[in-house]
Amino acid sequence: MIAKTPPAPYYAVIFTSIRTDGDNGYEAMAEEMDKQAKQQEGFLGVESARNELGITVSYWKSLEAIKNWKANTDHLVAQKQGRDAWYAHYKVRICKVERDYEF
Amino acid sequence: MIAKTPPAPYYAVIFTSIRTDGDNGYEAMAEEMDKQAKQQEGFLGVESARNELGITVSYWKSLEAIKNWKANTDHLVAQKQGRDAWYAHYKVRICKVERDYEF
Numbered sequence: 001m002i003a004k005t006p007p008a009p010y011y012a013v014i015f016t017s018i019r020t021d022g023d024n025g026y027e028a029m030a031e032e033m034d035k036q037a038k039q040q041e042g043f044l045g046v047e048s049a050r051n052e053l054g055i056t057v058s059y060w061k062s063l064e065a066i067k068n069w070k071a072n073t074d075h076l077v078a079q080k081q082g083r084d085a086w087y088a089h090y091k092v093r094i095c096k097v098e099r100d101y102e103f
Numbered sequence: 104m105i106a107k108t109p110p111a112p113y114y115a116v117i118f119t120s121i122r123t124d125g126d127n128g129y130e131a132m133a134e135e136m137d138k139q140a141k142q143q144e145g146f147l148g149v150e151s152a153r154n155e156l157g158i159t160v161s162y163w164k165s166l167e168a169i170k171n172w173k174a175n176t177d178h179l180v181a182q183k184q185g186r187d188a189w190y191a192h193y194k195v196r197i198c199k200v201e202r203d204y205e206f
Contacts, residue, residue, distance in 0.1 A: 001156045002119045002194045012198055014115065014160055016105045016150050047119050049152035053104045055160060057117055083206050091105045091205040095115055095198035102194040103186050 003045025003059055008097045010044055011060040017090035018053060024085045033078050040069045059097070066094060106148025106162055111200045113147055114163040120193035121156060129189045136181050143172050162200070169197060 019026070037043055037058060042065025048056040060066045069075060082090070122129070140146055140161060145168025151159040163169045172178060185193070 002121065002192060005196075008196075012115075012117065012196065014117065014200075016160075018105065047156060047158055049154045049156050049158045051152050051154075053150060053152050055150055055152045055158045057119075057158065057160075087206060089105060089206065091203060093108075093111075093115065093200045093203040095200045097117075097196045097198045100194060100196040103190060103192065 001047070002102070003047050003057075005044050005059050005097070005100070008099050010097050011063060011066060012095045012097050013058045013060065013066055014093040014095060015056045015058070015090065016053060016093075017056075018088045019050075020086060020088050025081070026086045029078050029081065033075060036072065036074060037069060040072070041065060042068070063094070104150070105205070106150050106160075108147050108162050108200070108203070111202050113200050114166060114169055115198045115200050116161045116163065116169055117196040117198060118159045118161070118193065119156060119196075120159075121191045122153075123189060123191050127188045128184070132181050132184065136178060139175065139177060140172060143175070144168060145171070166197070 034046070037046065042061035044059035044061060046056065046058045048054075058069075060069070070079075137149070140149065145164035147162035147164060149159065149161045151157070163172070173182075
């Protein structure tokens with residue numbers, strides 16, 4: 001469940017969100033987006049947890065891979081539904097992972 | 104609960120972890136570390152969520168601020184207890200946040 005990423009440098013998208021109440025089709029779309037992201041060129045892994053706050057970190061080979069995923073047609077639809085129905089507030093941070101270590 | 108960080112660039116430490124069973128003093132130490140991190144020079148904010156996987160992202164002004172927090176005496180004790188008792192596995196990723204946007 002901790003993403004097995006290659007040696008740094010690589011990229012991370014930190015997506016932090018507060019959900020609205022109710023499902024409104026969220027779970028089905030989240031599953032579909034998870035599936036599609038994993039098939040995307042340059043996808044390296046994803047980690048996710050949610051209490052009141054949700055944090056999803058996806059890992060990517062390059063900024064170009066992140067840009068391509070952001071522009072994916074189905075993902076654009078999901079992004080719009082996200083703003084219209086699922087999220088009260090979110091923040092996206094695009095990062096370069098400069099080093100990492102583990103235990 | 105979504106950290107109000109300043110305009111990029113700034114730095115993020117993504118700490119992803121799997122806990123061991125039982126508290127073993129974890130909650131009290133986590134609270135204390137949260138309190139101390141917030142007093143640290145260059146601390147910008149923190150976001151946290153846990154299901155099976157825990158994700159804590161702390162935000163910092165500089166790599167030096169991250170280094171100073173890692174070397175904080177009480178934090179060194181917590182890091183050792185983390186490896187000895189609280190975490191089955193963890194990964195730390197040091198990142199430069201290059202841009203961000205929000206809704």
